[in-house]
Amino acid sequence: xxxxxxxxxxxxxxxxxxxxxxxxxxxxxxxxxxxxxxxxxxxxxxxxxxxxxxxxxxxxxxxxxxxxxxxxxxxxxxxxxxxxxxxxxxxxxxxxxxxxxxxxxxxxxxxxxxxxxxxxxxxxxxxxxxxxxxxxxxxxxxxxxxxxxxxxxxxxxxxxxxxxxxxxxxxxxxxxxxxxxxxxxxxxxxxxxxxxxxxxxxxxxxxxxxxxxxxxxxxxxxxxxxxxxxxxxxxxxxxxxxxxxxxxxxxxxxxxxxxxxxxxxxxxxxxxxxxxxxxxxxxxxxxxxxxxxxxxxxxxxxxxxxxxxxxxxxxxxxxxxxxxxxxxxxxxxxxxxxxxxxxxxxxxxxxxxxxxxxxxxxxxxxxxxxxxxxxxxxxxxxxxxxxxxxxxxxxxxxxxxxxxxxxxxxxxxxxxxxxxxxxxxxxxxxxxxxxxxxxxxxxxxxxxxxxxxxxxxxxxxxxxxxxxxxxxxxxxxxxxxxxxxxxxxxxxxxxxxxxxxxxxxxxxxxxxxxxxxxxxxxxxxxxxxxxxxxxxxxxxxxxxxxxxxxxxxxxxxxxxxxxxxxxxxxxxxxxxxxxxxxxxxxxxxxxxxxxxxxxxxxxxxxxxxxxxxxxxxxxxxxxxxxxxxxxxxxxxxxxxxxxxxxxxxxxxxxxxxxxxxxxxxxxxxxxxxxxxxxxxxxxxxxxxxxxxxxxxxxxxxxxxxxxxxxxxxxxxxxxxxxxxxxxxxxxxxxxxxxxxxxxxxxxxxxxxxxxxxxxxxxxxxxxx
RNA sequence: GCCGACUUAGCUCAGUGGUAGAGCACUCGCUUCACACGCGAUAGGUCACAAGUUCAAGUCUUGUAGUCGGCACCA
Numbered sequence: 001x002x003x004x005x006x007x008x009x010x011x012x013x014x015x016x017x018x019x020x021x022x023x024x025x026x027x028x029x030x031x032x033x034x035x036x037x038x039x040x041x042x043x044x045x046x047x048x049x050x051x052x053x054x055x056x057x058x059x060x061x062x063x064x065x066x067x068x069x070x071x072x073x074x075x076x077x078x079x080x081x082x083x084x085x086x087x088x089x090x091x092x093x094x095x096x097x098x099x100x101x102x103x104x105x106x107x108x109x110x111x112x113x114x115x116x117x118x119x120x121x122x123x124x125x126x127x128x129x130x131x132x133x134x135x136x137x138x139x140x141x142x143x144x145x146x147x148x149x150x151x152x153x154x155x156x157x158x159x160x161x162x163x164x165x166x167x168x169x170x171x172x173x174x175x176x177x178x179x180x181x182x183x184x185x186x187x188x189x190x191x192x193x194x195x196x197x198x199x200x201x202x203x204x205x206x207x208x209x210x211x212x213x214x215x216x217x218x219x220x221x222x223x224x225x226x227x228x229x230x231x232x233x234x235x236x237x238x239x240x241x242x243x244x245x246x247x248x249x250x251x252x253x254x255x256x257x258x259x260x261x262x263x264x265x266x267x268x269x270x271x272x273x274x275x276x277x278x279x280x281x282x283x284x285x286x287x288x289x290x291x292x293x294x295x296x297x298x299x300x301x302x303x304x305x306x307x308x309x310x311x312x313x314x315x316x317x318x319x320x321x322x323x324x325x326x327x328x329x330x331x332x333x334x335x336x337x338x339x340x341x342x343x344x345x346x347x348x349x350x351x352x353x354x355x356x357x358x359x360x361x362x363x364x365x366x367x368x369x370x371x372x373x374x375x376x377x378x379x380x381x382x383x384x385x386x387x388x389x390x391x392x393x394x395x396x397x398x399x400x401x402x403x404x405x406x407x408x409x410x411x412x413x414x415x416x417x418x419x420x421x422x423x424x425x426x427x428x429x430x431x432x433x434x435x436x437x438x439x440x441x442x443x444x445x446x447x448x449x450x451x452x453x454x455x456x457x458x459x460x461x462x463x464x465x466x467x468x469x470x471x472x473x474x475x476x477x478x479x480x481x482x483x484x485x486x487x488x489x490x491x492x493x494x495x496x497x498x499x500x501x502x503x504x505x506x507x508x509x510x511x512x513x514x515x516x517x518x519x520x521x522x523x524x525x526x527x528x529x530x531x532x533x534x535x536x537x538x539x540x541x542x543x544x545x546x547x548x549x550x551x552x553x554x555x556x557x558x559x560x561x562x563x564x565x566x567x568x569x570x571x572x573x574x575x576x577x578x579x580x581x582x583x584x585x586x587x588x589x590x591x592x593x594x595x596x597x598x599x600x601x602x603x604x605x606x607x608x609x610x611x612x613x614x615x616x617x618x619x620x621x622x623x624x625x626x627x628x629x630x631x632x633x634x635x636x637x638x639x640x641x642x643x644x645x646x647x648x649x650x651x652x653x654x655x656x657x658x659x660x661x662x663x664x665x666x667x668x669x670x671x672x673x674x675x676x677x678x679x680x681x682x683x684x685x686x687x688x689x690x691x692x693x694x695x696x697x698x699x700x701x702x703x704x705x706x707x708x709x710x711x712x713x714x715x716x717x718x719x720x721x722x723x724x725x726x727x728x729x730x731x732x733x734x735x736x737x738x739x740x741x742x743x744x745x746x747x748x749x750x751x752x753x754x755x756x757x758x759x760x761x762x763x764x765x766x767x768x
Numbered sequence: 769g770c771c772g773a774c775u776u777a778g779c780u781c782a783g784u785g786g787u788a789g790a791g792c793a794c795u796c797g798c799u800u801c802a803c804a805c806g807c808g809a810u811a812g813g814u815c816a817c818a819a820g821u822u823c824a825a826g827u828c829u830u831g832u833a834g835u836c837g838g839c840a841c842c843a
Contacts, residue, residue, distance in 0.1 A: 053839095053840090053841095059842095061842095061843080084843065085843050086843055087842075087843075088843095099843090132843080133843090136842090136843065137843045138843080139843090140843080141843045142843070143843095148843090150843090151843090208842090209842090210842060211841085211842070212842095257772080257773080258771085258772045258773060258837090258838085261771080261772075262771080262772075262838065262839085265771075265838095265839075266838090266839075269839080269840085367837085367838085398837095402779095402780085404780095404835090404836085406836095406837095435781095435782095435791090436780090436781080438781085438782075440773085440774075440781090441773095441774090441836080441837085442780075442781070443779090443780060443781090444780095445779080445780055445781095445791090445792080447779085447780080447791080447792050447793085448780070448781090448791070448792075450792080450805080451791055451792065451805090452791095453805065454803095454805040454806090455805090456805090457803070457805050457806090458802090458803065458805080458806085460802090460803080461802045461803035461805095461806085462802065462803080463802085464802050464803080465802035465803080466802085467802095468802070513781090513782070514782085517782075517790070517791095520790090520791090521790085528802090528803085529807085529808095532802075533807095536802090540801085624808095624809090627808060627809065628808095628809060628810085630797090630808085630809080631796075631797060631798095631808065631809040631810075632796095632809075632810085634796090634797075636797095636798090637797085637798060637800060637808085638800090664800095667800075721787065724787075725787085728786090728823085728824075731823065731824085732823085733822095733823040733824090734823040734824065735823080736823075737822090737823040737824090738786080738823055738824070739786090742786060742823095742824090745786085746786090746787090749787075
């Protein structure tokens with residue numbers, strides 16, 4: 001927080017003025033009169049990016065007849081009109097020409113003629129311009145250079161007068177004529193149409209689907225208006241950004257599709273950037289004017305006075321587009337002011353933040369500001385730092401409402417994050433969002449946050465359990481007592497290491513949802529549902545070694561979870577016995593004790609134990625099968641069972657070593673291990689992977705029909721899989737062309753299924 | 769008009785050419801002493817549609833439909 005920055009503070013403002021002056025001096029910033037996007041309500045100019053196109057409800061196309069003049073002061077006969085079509089009839093008051101395509105046979109003989117422009121008493125020429133498409137409308141276009149960007153360009157080409165007929169609030173001005181002066185643009189539109197009708201010059205009105213530009217902020221229809229503003233020339237800026245992405249591939253977009261292409265295409269078609277705004281809030285433009293209107297661009301008033309040789313100057317009242325200062329963010333926040341302070345690579349100076357941190361690694365943002373912000377940071381970074389501002393850009397999805405609609409104030413379908421925090425907690429919200437960060441838009445679901453609230457509660461309770469018996473436990477380390485590790489210890493350490501490695505891999509490529517899933521399932525399924533349950537007896541009995549180990553594993557898990565659930569994990573970590581600054585990354589050994597400064601676990605290859613994972617799978621499978629028997633046969637949990645297991649010597653040894661844990665979790669009184677089963681007919685049966693078999697004697701409890709149905713259900717499932725395997729294995733092409741490993745894998749699986757089917761079939765027959 | 773993405777369980781979404789997954793919801797059972805915000809066991813799929821490539825397609829190619837997004841034009 002010592003580096004908190006705000007673009008309006010002095011240091012950053014200094015950078016803004018520096019950049020403005022330098023770009024002005026190089027001719028990359030200029031002041032000019034152009035057709036701009038004007039919001040008549042906010043009374044400011046807007047950049048193209050702040051204008052949103054929306055379909056108009058009742059668009060109309062008006063066909064207006066302009067009388068063609070025959071001789072001095074008179075028009076031709078009744079039929080001598082040229083008809084133009086327009087969606088904005090009021091702009092005809094500012095027309096200074098009518099244009100037709102030079103090749104259009106209908107109008108060829110009229111080129112060079114003059115029109116008596118109705119309602120104005122003005123006379124305007126008919127000109128020829130390639131821009132006009134003969135097929136569109138009537139093939140004749142009214143030209144209003146001061147109120148339409150395309151018309152303005154035609155006006156430039158033909159040296160037409162640029163007649164401004166509107167005020168800055170979109171009312172008509174005196175140039176529009178006495179009858180229209182002061183009328184709002186839409187009232188003027190109606191009046192123009194009425195007048196044309198009266199004159200018999202309104203040919204027709206057609207319904208017409210039209211999209212209109214709206215002010216992004218206030219939704220008012222934008223008026224294209226001739227206005228003097230400040231612009232950044234984009235030719236060189238665009239080339240800097242295009243060169244970077246085309247030649248060096250920076251920035252890397254995550255996900256690359258579709259953002260890289262959209263970004264590149266936008267750059268290729270870029271027009272100049274309007275940077276002045278008629279607003280109160282912002283960086284005031286560092287330009288001063290003398291009484292004759294001469295411009296002095298300077299870093300400060302004194303510098304302008306010096307240039308002008310007078311202090312009789314007034315500063316430009318306009319401010320800069322907010323994105324102008326934001327465009328400098330990657331270096332202005334690191335101390336760059338252009339004056340040399342804090343800048344890179346200056347010999348003899350101590351290393352500055354700019355030296356250390358620029359270029360940055362990654363920018364995280366939404367796609368709606370790729371053009372507004374990301375592209376401009378790239379441009380100014382290249383221009384003023386000489387290198388890219390960041391390597392990677394993560395574009396995350398947009399949060400939609402529960403119906404998949406974008407949230408908006410007008411629809412009132414937004415959610416208040418503070419309400420969500422209040423209801424489910426900040427950590428749950430954070431993890432729910434991280435778990436949704438796939439780059440794709442996603443619908444907001446309270447239930448999803450709720451599930452992570454439940455997860456947070458799970459972590460809290462698991463920690464509580466570990467701490468209940470941890471009094472006096474101070475010595476914990478994953479490597480302590482290595483020789484005494486039980487199967488479940490080796491298994492959980494292997495799972496922890498694999499999870500750590502996978503989480504790191506996921507984070508390296510910004511797969512946050514993947515990291516969230518890994519951690520959720522490691523903590524809940526592996527650690528809570530299995531490991532804690534397996535170790536419960538040892539821990540509640542006060543086994544110090546077991547407690548030390550479980551605390552060590554918990555401590556690692558909390559570190560892994562910390563970036564996703566910072567408050568909860570810090571709170572719990574502080575409560576763990578034996579935590580100290582000794583666990584910090586060595587660079588922070590002297591800081592106050594906090595989980596924030598511990599190293600992020602990377603996993604330990606030495607702890608990965610495939611054999612332990614295989615053996616543990618067998619134990620889990622055994623317990624699950626017995627639980628299934630219990631559930632399907634409706635055996636009360638208070639009824640203790642006896643479990644008979646037939647397995648090879650190796651598996652017998654595994655089950656024997658975990659006898660106590662199996663009894664506890666399967667709620668059994670004893671386990672009989674042997675090469676083959678010798679049990680009464682009234683037993684429920686199941687098969688395990690690896691040719692093992694179990695039976696649970698249920699004298700007086702078994703329902704033979706139900707057991708038959710249960711076993712047949714399992715047989716059916718196996719049969720479905722077997723059919724598929726047979727299909728593949730009988731395909732000669734598969735056997736010949738698929739990798740040998742894959743073929744062998746299927747053959748092994750087929751053998752496994754056939755063995756299990758054989759056993760299950762015998763079991764069913766034994767029930768008869 | 770141009771470009772792009774998406775379409776997988778009831779809902780919201782993951783999914784790396786090789787046995788389709790999660791959370792929530794649903795069904796059944798459980799006062800098992802960390803947690804009912806819980807535990808245990810199930811059920812639920814024509815991976816939008818059609819063709820193609822491949823031994824093998826949710827995954828690659830093409831087309832179609834629908835949904836959404838971006839850009840442009842709009843006399």
